[in-house]
Amino acid sequence: MIPANFDYQAPSSVEQAIALLESSHEAKLLAGGHSLLPAMKLRLAEPALLIDLGRIPGLSYVREAGAQVALGAMTTHAAIAESPLLASRSPLLSRAARQIGDVQVRNRGTIGGSIAHADPAADYPAALLALDAEIVARGRKGERTIPAREFFSGLFSTTLLSGELITEIRVPATTGAGTSYAKFHHPASGFAVVGVAAVVKMASGKIQSAAIGITGVADHAYRAGAAERALVNQPASAIAGACSRAAEGVDALGDHFASAEYRKHLAAVYCRRAVQEAMAAKA
Ligand SMILES: Cc1cc2nc3c(=O)[nH]c(=O)nc-3n(C[C@H](O)[C@H](O)[C@H](O)COP(=O)(O)OP(=O)(O)OC[C@H]3O[C@@H](n4cnc5c(N)ncnc54)[C@H](O)[C@@H]3O)c2cc1C
Numbered sequence: 033m034i035p036a037n038f039d040y041q042a043p044s045s046v047e048q049a050i051a052l053l054e055s056s057h058e059a060k061l062l063a064g065g066h067s068l069l070p071a072m073k074l075r076l077a078e079p080a081l082l083i084d085l086g087r088i089p090g091l092s093y094v095r096e097a098g099a100q101v102a103l104g105a106m107t108t109h110a111a112i113a114e115s116p117l118l119a120s121r122s123p124l125l126s127r128a129a130r131q132i133g134d135v136q137v138r139n140r141g142t143i144g145g146s147i148a149h150a151d152p153a154a155d156y157p158a159a160l161l162a163l164d165a166e167i168v169a170r171g172r173k174g175e176r177t178i179p180a181r182e183f184f185s186g187l188f189s190t191t192l193l194s195g196e197l198i199t200e201i202r203v204p205a206t207t208g209a210g211t212s213y214a215k216f217h218h219p220a221s222g223f224a225v226v227g228v229a230a231v232v233k234m235a236s237g238k239i240q241s242a243a244i245g246i247t248g249v250a251d252h253a254y255r256a257g258a259a260e261r262a263l264v265n266q267p268a269s270a271i272a273g274a275c276s277r278a279a280e281g282v283d284a285l286g287d288h289f290a291s292a293e294y295r296k297h298l299a300a301v302y303c304r305r306a307v308q309e310a311m312a313a314k315a
Pocket residue numbers: 060061062063064065066067068069070085105106131132133134137140141142143144145146147148149151153154155156196197198199221222223224
């Protein structure tokens with residue numbers, strides 16, 4: 033469990049970090065270290081250079097940004113879980129953060145590190161998809177904003193380009209909607225066997241719109257489009273039927289703990305719970 037040798041740099045600005053990233057093809061950014069360091073100890077990752085983001089000021093915050101809430105990439109899961117601003121403006125992300133790992137993981141792990149790592153069982157991706165969040169990335173050529181729907185691209189992979197780092201995540205205020213995150217925890221790791229995030233708007237006793245993000249089932253989190261469409265203009269009695277389509281067309285993962293078929297079954301069950309809880313949260 034000893035990592036291979038590596039160099040270490042702790043830049044004091046994002047620009048310096050980008051320059052260091054460009055300087056070596058085998059460089060890796062270090063945030064909370066709660067995914068990268070275990071991978072290095074197992075020699076699944078052997079970066080020649082670690083670029084520690086921890087000394088760069090101004091990358092950890094939760095603040096109002098017009099109709100959105102902006103979070104710095106180095107904001108910890110604990111800060112997100114406890115943010116009064118998120119609680120009042122966009123509570124879904126806090127609900128997901130509260131269900132990540134344990135106290136130590138939440139105190140060190142960051143939202144930027146989590147989404148860059150893109151673990152198929154991570155919690156944030158489901159919430160960010162349901163919220164139609166945006167991810168801000170910066171590289172040598174400048175800054176770009178990536179919709180969450182275009183960010184998660186596969187198993188441990190994203191559309192982040194080499195030489196880019198995530199600086200900010202933006203989530204819309206969900207005033208007027210009910211939100212929920214329902215998770216089946218893996219009993220050993222605590223990761224999501226299945227996690228479902230829901231953002232539900234009601235009008236005249238019917239579901240006006242539903243956005244459902246699902247993690248844990250496939251190689252990357254996805255929006256459950258078939259279930260979302262089946263919920264529109266429907267009363268609460270239609271939720272179970274609509275959610276039976278939560279994994280429609282999805283190539284599910286299976287392992288010795290949960291088969292692909294079981295994961296699809298859980299997706300339907302947790303979709304129903306999340307949508308029902310979201311409706312109750314609004315009421
Ligand atoms: C025991 C344990 C239990 C856990 N349980 C859960 C759980 O239930 N749910 C869950 O979602 N997660 C869980 N995690 C993972 C945890 O949330 C990690 O904190 C997270 O996956 C990685 O964040 P980090 O800040 O530690 O990133 P690091 O480990 O430092 O980095 C991860 C990757 O992201 C890259 N990176 C980091 N920051 C940036 C950036 N700003 N821009 C671009 N790339 C960047 C790094 O180069 C690296 O490749 C668990 C981890 C442990 C150890």
